Amino acid sequence: EGLGRPGMGTTLTAAVIEEDDLLVAQVGDSRAYLLHDGKLQQLTRDHSLMEELVSSGQITEEEARYHPNRSIITRALGSDPTVQPDLYELQVSAGDRLLLCSDGLSGMLEPEELERILASDEDPQRVADKLVDAANEAGGFDNITVLIVDIDIVRPRMEQKRKRHFRIGIISFLLVFLLLS
Secondary structure, three states: OOOOOOOOOOOOOEEEEEEOEEEEEEEEEOOOEEOOOOEEEEEEOOEEEEHHHHOOOOHHHHHHHOOOOOOEEOOOOOOOOOOEEEEEEEOOOOOEEEEEEHHHHHHOHHHHHHHHHOOOOOOHHHHHHHHOOOOOHOOOOOOOOOOEEOOOOOOOHHHHHHHHHHHHHHEEEEEEHHHHO
């Protein structure tokens, strides 16, 4: 509310990791990427005028990168009370690296540069710092937000199921033993 604020909104990219499941919710043009086996994959699709123009074949990705209307988003939190996020669900593996970022990063660096920097260091904080520095060196025209999550401990579902069934078996055995004695 307030003077000059009607229609304002914000973007959101959020992730929940449980075991080997990754769930990403996204609204706007902030993004999620996954580095898996050294290959970078963009997980989300921008809610932007440029994405719509590229998807419809009206302009190229290169043209969208420098288009004067590249900041126009078509979906945001706060501007429409009924907005729904896109949801993405996939499996992750130990050793994967998740990147959540604002368009201040993804708009300044090519995917190949993101991939190179993400794989350049084992420490996620140093990698985040390198990404912000690279985006600033490339012009830094927008706010740059970076969050990196390394997928280190993933317990396979089968192992958990086996342990659960083993525990249930032990408890059942003990109950039967107590009832019979």
